[in-house]
Structures are given as C-alpha cells and as structure tokens.
Amino acid sequence: MNCKTIVVELENxxxxxxxxxxxxxxxxxxGKCKKCRLIVDTTRKTxxxxxxxxxxxxxxxxxxxxxxxxxxxxxxxxxxE
Amino acid sequence: xxxxxxxxxxxxxxxxxxxxxxxxxxxxxxxxGDLNAxxxxxxxxxxxIFRLAQNITQNKEDAEDAMQEAFLKAFEHLGEFEGNxxxxxxxxxxxxNQALMKLRKRRPNQVSLDEEIDTGEEMLTREIExxxxxxxxRYKQNELGEILNEAIRDLDPSFRIVFQLRDIEELSTEETxxxxxxxxxxxxxxxxxxxxxxRQKLNRSFRRSDHL
Numbered sequence: 001m002n003c004k005t006i007v008v009e010l011e012n013x014x015x016x017x018x019x020x021x022x023x024x025x026x027x028x029x030x031g032k033c034k035k036c037r038l039i040v041d042t043t044r045k046t047x048x049x050x051x052x053x054x055x056x057x058x059x060x061x062x063x064x065x066x067x068x069x070x071x072x073x074x075x076x077x078x079x080x081e
Numbered sequence: 082x083x084x085x086x087x088x089x090x091x092x093x094x095x096x097x098x099x100x101x102x103x104x105x106x107x108x109x110x111x112x113x114g115d116l117n118a119x120x121x122x123x124x125x126x127x128x129x130i131f132r133l134a135q136n137i138t139q140n141k142e143d144a145e146d147a148m149q150e151a152f153l154k155a156f157e158h159l160g161e162f163e164g165n166x167x168x169x170x171x172x173x174x175x176x177x178n179q180a181l182m183k184l185r186k187r188r189p190n191q192v193s194l195d196e197e198i199d200t201g202e203e204m205l206t207r208e209i210e211x212x213x214x215x216x217x218x219r220y221k222q223n224e225l226g227e228i229l230n231e232a233i234r235d236l237d238p239s240f241r242i243v244f245q246l247r248d249i250e251e252l253s254t255e256e257t258x259x260x261x262x263x264x265x266x267x268x269x270x271x272x273x274x275x276x277x278x279x280r281q282k283l284n285r286s287f288r289r290s291d292h293l
Contacts, residue, residue, distance in 0.1 A: 010273060010276075010277075011269050011272055011273040011276070012269075014276075015254075035209050038209045038210065038211060039209060039280075041211075041212075042209075042210075042211075042212050042280050042283075042284065042287075043276050043277065043280045045212055045216065045287075046276060046279050046280040046283055047248050047276060049216075049217050049225075049229065049283070050229060050233075050244075050248055050249055050279070051248055051249060051251070053225070053226065053229055053249075054128075054222070054226075055128040055129050055131065055132040056128070056132070056223075056226055057128065058127050058128050058131055062131065062145050062148075063127065065145065065149070066123070066127060066145075066148065066149055066152065067120075067123070069149050069152075069153060070119075070120070070123065070152060070153065070156065073153050073156060073157075074116060074156075
C-alpha cells in the first residue's frame with residue numbers, strides 16, 4: 001500500500017465501497033501517513049460541507065415568475081377540462 | 082508498528098433520510114388534483130432546483146428557465162410518476178435534462194460529457210494542510226455560500242455536474258451514470274477529480290494555518 005493507491009481508491013473508500021481487506025490496508029496506511037490522512041479528511045470535509053450547504057433564497061422576482069407560470073399552466077389545464 | 086485510529090467513513094445519508102416524511106402524501110394529494118399540495122412541493126424544492134440548474138448552466142436566465150420548465154413538466158407528467166423513486170429524485174432528473182438542453186443550446190461546441198479524462202495524482206502534491214474541526218463555522222452563512230459557489234463555478238462542467246448529482250443531490254453512481262449517459266467508471270473518475278479539485282480550492286479558505 002502506498003500513497004498512489006490511496007488516491008486511486010479514495011473515491012471508493014469515501015463512499016464505503018471497498019472490500020474489508022483493502023479497507024483495512026488503507027486505514028493502516030492512513031495511520032502512518034499524515035499527508036494521506038489530511039487528503040482523506042479534507043476531501044471528506046469538502047463533501048460534507050457541500051452536502052450540508054443550504055441553497056441561497058430564491059430571488060423574489062424569480063420566485064414570483066415561477067409561481068405565475070405555474071398558475072398560468074393550471075388555468076390552461078382547467079380550461080381544457 | 083502501531084497505527085493511529087482513523088475515524089470510520091460514514092456512507093452518505095440516503096436521500097430518503099433527508100426528505101420530509103410527508104413528501105409521498107403531498108405527491109398523492111397533488112396527483113389527486115390538490116393544487117395546494119403541488120404548490121407546497123414547488124416551494125419546498127424551488128431553491129434546490131434553482132441551485133442545481135445554476136450550477137449546470139452557470140447562467141441565471143437559463144437556470145430560471147430550466148427550473149420553470151422542470152416544474153411545469155413535473156406538473157404535466159405527475160400522473161406518470163409511479164413512486165418507484167423519491168419525487169425529488171424524479172424532479173432532479175427532469176431539471177437536469179432541462180438544464181443540459183439550455184447549456185448545449187448556448188454552448189453547443191463546448192459541452193461534452195463523453196470526453197476522456199485521465200485519473201491523476203498530480204493534484205495531491207501540494208497544499209496539504211489541516212482545516213481544523215469545523216472550518217465552515219468560521220464564516221457567516223452568506224460568506225460560506227460565496228466560497229462554495231466560487232469553488233464549484235471554477236470546475237470543468239463535466240466534473241461539476243457529476244459532483245452536483247452525486248454529492249449535493251445524493252443520487253447514486255448508477256442513477257448519475259444513467260442520467261448523464263456515462264459509464265459507471267467515468268462517473269467515478271469525474272467524481273474523484275471534482276472532489277479533489279474542490280478540496281484544493283477550499284483549502285485556500287479553510288486551512289488552519291491562516292486562522293491561528
């Protein structure tokens with residue numbers, strides 16, 4: 001196990017898609033290699049920060065136009081019935 | 082030789098864990114003609130769908146159009162939604178298709194999701210620093226949002242969309258591959274590159290040494 005293998009397997013490792021033996025090897029390497037540990041930790045943190053981030057509020061005019069378009073569609077549907 | 086205990090990686094939370102539990106009830110009511118129920122779904126997801134469309138198109142007008150068209154199509158085809166997936170996942174699929182159409186129309190020669198991309202290690206050779214336990218707590222919500230937006234905006238579109246679908250919308254690798262017409266190895270390769278590039282970009286804001 002070396003640093004290049006960590007890179008190759010990083011995606012599977014972070015997504016918990018590795019067989020237990022390879023996972024154990026990687027974790028043994030991470031225990032010894034600060035550089036790889038930082039890469040794994042900060043990449044995991046990157047995913048978590050984006051995953052937990054709240055989208056910005058919709059601009060008021062964008063929200064209004066969306067609901068106007070839906071209302072128009074609803075009215076058109078009702079006329080067709 | 083002793084090894085340091087490494088915190089186990091938790092798999093991503095499943096989409097079903099992050100959605101409000103009343104979604105199926107609202108969808109059923111909307112299918113039955115309850116317009117308020119559909120409006121509740123729109124209000125619930127409009128911000129997320131707009132962010133998704135904006136991250137794909139990188140253009141506010143196109144994102145707004147794609148979002149509108151996605152909700153209108155969802156309403157029009159609601160009767161065809163069989164509930165085999167979450168409603169939100171179904172909506173994301175519609176929105177991605179609308180946003181990709183906008184993107185291809187605006188930049189027909191620049192958008193290819195099929196291009197070959199090498200998996201590389203070259204990005205790992207610099208800027209490896211600790212971020213501390215909670216880098217995001219150092220920033221106000223809007224400042225953090227701007228940092229995240231700026232980093233993702235700089236990504237190659239073919240990386241950005243895969244990261245958006247896998248790590249923000251939490252689609253599976255298989256769902257992402259199917260939606261984008263990519264192979265599973267291609268999705269994995271792009272996701273790895275996207276994650277590493279974003280990590281590198283965020284490192285400039287989050288590294289602990291700048292905040293000590």
